[in-house]
Amino acid sequence: MPEIVEIEILRKEIVNQLSGKTINEVVINKESILNVSGEEFSPLIIGNKIVSARRKGKVLIIDLSNDISLAIHFLLTGFMRLVDKCNRSKVQIGFILDDGKCLTINGIMRGGFVKALATSKVFDDPALKKLGIDAMSPDFTRNELKNILIKNGRKKIKQVLMDQSIISGVGNAYSDEILFKAGILPMRKASSLNEDEIDKLYKAFGEVFKTAEKYGGASELTFVHLDGKKGEAHKHFFVHKRAGKPCLVCNTLIQTVKISGRSAYFCPHCQK
Ligand SMILES: [Zn+2]
Numbered sequence: 437m438p439e440i441v442e443i444e445i446l447r448k449e450i451v452n453q454l455s456g457k458t459i460n461e462v463v464i465n466k467e468s469i470l471n472v473s474g475e476e477f478s479p480l481i482i483g484n485k486i487v488s489a490r491r492k493g494k495v496l497i498i499d500l501s502n503d504i505s506l507a508i509h510f511l512l513t514g515f516m517r518l519v520d521k522c523n524r525s526k527v528q529i530g531f532i533l534d535d536g537k538c539l540t541i542n543g544i545m546r547g548g549f550v551k552a553l554a555t556s557k558v559f560d561d562p563a564l565k566k567l568g569i570d571a572m573s574p575d576f577t578r579n580e581l582k583n584i585l586i587k588n589g590r591k592k593i594k595q596v597l598m599d600q601s602i603i604s605g606v607g608n609a610y611s612d613e614i615l616f617k618a619g620i621l622p623m624r625k626a627s628s629l630n631e632d633e634i635d636k637l638y639k640a641f642g643e644v645f646k647t648a649e650k651y652g653g654a655s656e657l658t659f660v661h662l663d664g665k666k667g668e669a670h671k672h673f674f675v676h677k678r679a680g681k682p683c684l685v686c687n688t689l690i691q692t693v694k695i696s697g698r699s700a701y702f703c704p705h706c707q708k
Contacts, residue, residue, distance in 0.1 A: 437512040440571055440605030441645050442653040442667065443496050446516055449662045450489040450498060453518065454539065458485050459500070463522055463530035469544050470529075471551035471561075480504050480552045481531070493567045493604025497558055505555045507564060508541065511548035516541055518662040543658050567604040571641055576603070578638040585634065589627025593637075594695045596626045606641075609654060612676040612701045614640045621707045622700035623693060647672065675701040 438446075462481050464474040472480075485501040496516075498506040510516070522530045522538035529550055531539040541550060553561055569576050569584075584603065588596045596602055597611040606614065615622050617640035620633055629637065653659060653667030656677070660666055670676070674684055679692040679701055688705040 437494075437607055437609075437657060438510050438514070438659045439494060439607040439610050439654075440491075441610065441648040441669070442659045443491050443494050443510075443605075444572065444645075445649065445653045445661065445667070446496055447489045447491045449518075450486065450496075453662060454486045454533070455488065456485055458483065458534040459531045460534050461532040463524050463527055463532065463538075465525070466528035466544070468546075469548060469550050471549065471553070477552055481506070491572075492559070492564055492570055493600055494607070495564060495567070499555055503555045505553050505558050507549070507551040507553055507558055507561060509548045509563065510543070511545050513658050514541065514544035514548050515658045515660055516662065517660065517664055519664075539662075566601050568600060568602040569604065571603050571605040572645065576641075578634065581638050581641075582634050585626040585629055589625060591626050592622065592695055593620060593624045593626050593629070594622035594698075594700050598696075598698065608698050608700075609656065609670070609673065609676045610644055610648070613644045613648075613673055615700075616675045616703060616707060617644055619707050621704075622695055622702050675703055677701060 459481050462478045467474045470477050486498060487501050488499040490497040496508045517540045519538050519540055522532050527540040527542060528544055529541040551561060559565060569580060588602060594611050594615060597606050597614060598608060618637040620637060648654060648669040651667060651669035651672055654670035655666035656670045675690050678690040681690055683690055683703040683706060686705045688703055690701055691704055692699050692701050
């Protein structure tokens with residue numbers, strides 16, 4: 437699924453490629469993912485410029501010039517493209533821009549959303565309000581991570597990393613990679629990490645994100661860049677979805693275990 441790295445890539449592309457563009461028309465084929473009816477949605481959007489893009493966890497926020505923001509949650513399979521011409525019958529939602537190009541949204545399943553919200557009240561929306569600290573935010577410090585681990589000490593470390601209400605942005609794939617990088621087994625209790633391990637874990641967040649962004653994000657499922665190009669980061673994962681394959685560091689076979697209903701992947705030798 438698109439996690440923090442992929443949404444951050446889209447955010448940057450929107451800022452760089454779409455700032456200042458006016459939305460001339462909205463095409464709606466999947467009203468059920470909107471927070472209001474199509475009739476209410478379109479007038480909130482049409483005639484307004486894209487001024488900026490933000491992100492909280494895995495939610496992309498596009499700010500418009502009329503103090504309305506679009507909050508988008510792609511869930512597992514949603515994706516966004518910038519195409520030359522809108523395929524009006526095929527898009528879930530399409531935003532036709534003043535240069536004729538179209539920002540399209542497709543693949544969003546039930547639970548994902550495209551919401552039109554007042555810019556100043558974006559974080560009052562229940563889906564955004566419940567999100568924990570963003571894993572790329574400057575406020576996410578080593579000390580903050582330590583506090584989180586203390587507060588959630590009885591939970592398994594992988595569970596803490598994936599819980600969007602605790603830390604937002606990290607999902608199944610990047611939690612596996614972060615824990616591998618930090619040398620920590622996913623089933624360890626959060627409270628069991630010593631100071632040295634907290635250091636390693638904190639550093640691993642930044643390192644894993646940086647590497648994944650360098651490879652253009654992970655396209656295990658449907659994630660693509662605005663131009664349709666896939667990312668390659670998943671081809672460089674050390675453990676995620678590599679069960680039974682040799683560890684790239686020590687050659688031990690990668691194992692998998694279920695943690696709160698999700699498969700965790702780890703190296704039993706490199707991770708303690
Ligand atoms: Zn290993």
